Amino acid sequence: MDTQIEKTLSSLHSRHIHGVFAEDLEQANQEILALVPSGATVGIGDSTGVRQLGILKALKDRGTKILNAFVANEEGLDLEDFRQWRTGVIQNATMCDVFLTGTNALTEDGRLVNVDASGNRVAGMFWGHPLSIIVVGRNKIVRNLDEAFRRIRTVIAPTHFHIRNELGGKKRETPCVVTGKCSDCRSEERGCNIFSIIEGKPSRADLNVIIVNRDLGLGWDPSWPQERIAKILNGYKSIVYIPV
Numbered sequence: 001m002d003t004q005i006e007k008t009l010s011s012l013h014s015r016h017i018h019g020v021f022a023e024d025l026e027q028a029n030q031e032i033l034a035l036v037p038s039g040a041t042v043g044i045g046d047s048t049g050v051r052q053l054g055i056l057k058a059l060k061d062r063g064t065k066i067l068n069a070f071v072a073n074e075e076g077l078d079l080e081d082f083r084q085w086r087t088g089v090i091q092n093a094t095m096c097d098v099f100l101t102g103t104n105a106l107t108e109d110g111r112l113v114n115v116d117a118s119g120n121r122v123a124g125m126f127w128g129h130p131l132s133i134i135v136v137g138r139n140k141i142v143r144n145l146d147e148a149f150r151r152i153r154t155v156i157a158p159t160h161f162h163i164r165n166e167l168g169g170k171k172r173e174t175p176c177v178v179t180g181k182c183s184d185c186r187s188e189e190r191g192c193n194i195f196s197i198i199e200g201k202p203s204r205a206d207l208n209v210i211i212v213n214r215d216l217g218l219g220w221d222p223s224w225p226q227e228r229i230a231k232i233l234n235g236y237k238s239i240v241y242i243p244v
Contacts, residue, residue: 004108005211008141011110016201018208019110028135028212029055035133035208036064036098043093044068045101045121049135049217051239055100067093070241079244090120099124099132102217104156105148106136106209112198113148115157117191126202133208137216139232145197153182156218157192159233160240169242 012019022028069089073082105113116122142148158176175183218236
């Protein structure tokens with residue numbers, strides 16, 4: 001096991017958070033399936049890393065009920081009806097048996113750092129569910145809080161919104177999309193509205209963090225080889241959810 005991952009797992013355990021190592025996607029799926037009780041309903045917080053695992057299909061194949069609003073309009077509903085359907089699913093997903101999502105960053109000393117537009121994803125990590133499962137690719141591990149916030153503000157958020165524009169999503173004209181750099185904007189289209197730091201096990205939730213020895217989701221250090229960064233970007237673009 002990579003020494004950084006080993007250190008991070010030890011830090012999670014010291015914070016009474018259940019940390020699990022998975023060498024690959026298959027093992028990560030097995031760990032999640034083992035954690036989700038039979039008959040449980042699983043709510044999903046939008047996460048490209050979770051989709052990359054293929055765990056949603058594995059859960060459905062097992063007969064698990066999934067509340068996932070981050071899907072295409074396969075029923076062909078008109079736009080307003082589809083948006084109302086999504087809102088209902090998101091609300092129900094915030095108060096069910098299990099919440100499954102990813103994270104923006106995980107520090108080596110065991111703190112989970114996230115940013116959200118509306119707050120449903122970050123809230124679901126620590127409230128409304130007896131069991132939360134958070135998937136973390138090795139590329140999401142950072143040294144400390146300073147690096148976590150720098151990564152979120154300079155890499156993850158600007159790239160995320162730029163990709164959504166590029167792939168035909170709702171157009172945003174926030175400073176980070178225009179310039180590629182984060183600023184303390186007051187735009188109504190701002191997506192970085194809520195920051196959260198989880199420093200210990202929530203008192204009313206069993207929090208499980210699965211660290212996968214693969215790059216998942218969006219996030220990298222600019223000093224990394226361009227080939228690795230390009231692979232992360234391409235993987236993200238191929239599966240990211242684009243809202244309408």
